[in-house]
Amino acid sequence: MDKFQIFLVAIPGLEEPLRDEALAAGFHNPRVVFGGVVFEGKWPHVWRANLLLRGAVRVLARVAVFKAHHLKQLAPETRAVDWAALIPPDTPFRVEAVCRKSKLYHAGAVAERVRDAIAEVTGALPADAADLRILARVEKDHVTLSIDTSGAPLHRREHKEEVVKAPLRETMASMFLAQMDFDGTQSVVDPMCGSGTIVLEAAEIAAGLAPGRSRRFAYECLVTFDPAAASALLPAAAQKVRTNFLGSDRDGGAVKAAQANAQRAGVADLCAFDRRPLSDARPPEGAPGLVLVNPPYGDRIGTRKELTALYATFGRVMADRFAGWRVGVITTDERLARSTRLPLEGGASVAHGGLKVRLWQGVAG
Ligand SMILES: C[S@@+](CC[C@H](N)C(=O)[O-])C[C@H]1O[C@@H](n2cnc3c(N)ncnc32)[C@H](O)[C@@H]1O
Incomplete structure (x- = not known):
């Protein structure tokens, strides 16, 4: 396979910063499309996108696009792809299909035809629990066959074992850090840090650590994988960091979790986590x-009053002690953002666990 389309699945509402990240990482002409960002590339670009991009949910390699109106067209079109050059005969795989606005409407039947055709040409066995997933998307009579090259979603950096609610x-x-123009040179503080996600991401960015450095990817089981070439894509060493990454939380369990997560991520010496209430937060x-x-x-009634307070x-702590700092608040509720009385502007609405959140940001003081 020469060049093919590489599709970065985005968090809905965060397609544009993902496009900017892909552009900054040097991928060729990344474009925002429905659901994500697309660009052309080869297998090393797939490995690099998985290893280095912080905002992609997963990376799909689009191996075929064709028109189909009948189920019987699926087997010959699927067999036209050189699957044997992609999937080793001893690697189990599964196929998932979705159909939208198309003559082909039975996703189960589509998945079955594609699955059987791939099994026939590779000798690989389909298995429901296989790590390797092929996606068949039928949209307005166009079928796209993609390999999910990530496996587990990319937010799983495999450093955060301890989580809070x-x-x-x-x-x-x-x-969100990118939308606040964080470039690795500013200090970052999260006074309600929970398991420390924001502080850890910021410290890793500052140190130039690749988000995918500790995990496995589905592309590792493909014929095209070259382990030496892929490891060479990782930065050789962490950069020197001169700024502070501070998290605090009133919950002692959360602070312990954040500290353990920082250890696992290898950024414990760049971060400090303390148990303290928000009212005691101070800038470094x-x-x-x-x-x-x-x-x-x-x-919930009852929590509403507490949350407003x-x-x-x-807002008071920021205005009194953090004047001149850029402040971002991630919340579902504009009224709560406004209760801070900070001059905050709301960003795009972003899907988060069945809810919609926005980043509200502005400068305190
Ligand atoms: C939604 S969680 C944050 C999750 C975090 N971003 C993470 O990724 O794990 C909100 C956190 O705010 C903390 N919190 C609530 N009220 C607080 C207060 N008055 N002072 C300090 N922390 C507080 C809670 O203990 C909880 O860990």
């Missing part, structure tokens, strides 16, 4: 940086 995904934290020495928080939110306290 409602953790933020690493992919989302890094895209040095130039103003960024505060990014993901406070609790919710609509919590956001108001946050």
Whole structure:
């Protein structure tokens, strides 16, 4: 296979910062399309996208696009791809299909035809629990066959074993940091840090550590994988860091979890986590940086009053002690963002665990 389309699945609402990240990483002409970002490349670009991009949910290699109106067209079109040059005969695989606005409407039947054709030409066995997943997407009578080259979603950096309630995904934290113009040179503070996701992402970015350095990817089982060439894509060593990455939380369990996660990520010496209430948060020495928080939110009667008071306290602490710092608040609720009385502007609406959140940001003081 020469060049093919590489599709980065985005968190809905965060396609544009993902495109910017892909552009900054040197991928050729990445474009925002429905659901993500697309560009052309070869297998080393697939490995690099998985290893280095912080905002992609997963990376798909589009191996075929064709028109089909009948189920019987699927087997010959699928066999036209050189699957034997992709899937080793001893690697189990599974096929998932979705159909939208098309004559082919039975996703199960589509998956079956594609699966049988791939099994026939590779000798590989289909298995429901296989790690390797082939996706068949039928949209307006066009079938796209893609290999999910990531496997587990990319927010799983495999450093965060300890989580608290409602953790933020690493992919989302890094895209919100990018939207606050974080470039690795500013200090970052999260005074409601939970398991430490925001602080850890920031410290890793500052140190130039690849997000995929500790995990496996589905592309490793493909015929095209070259382990030496892929490891050469990882940065050789962490960069020197001169700024501070601070997290605090009133919950001692959360602080312990954040510390353990920082150890596992290899950034414990760049970060400090303390148990303290928001009202005691203080900026570190040095130039103003960024505060990014993901406070609790919710609509239950009773919690509403407490939450309004919590956001108001946050706003007061920022105005009194963090003047000149860029402040970001990730929340579902504009009224709560407004209760901070900070001059915050809302960004795009972003899907988060069945809810919609926005990043509200502005400068304190
Ligand atoms: C939604 S969680 C944050 C999750 C975090 N971003 C993560 O990825 O794990 C909100 C956190 O705010 C903390 N919190 C709530 N009220 C607080 C207060 N008054 N002072 C400090 N922390 C507080 C909670 O203990 C909880 O860990």
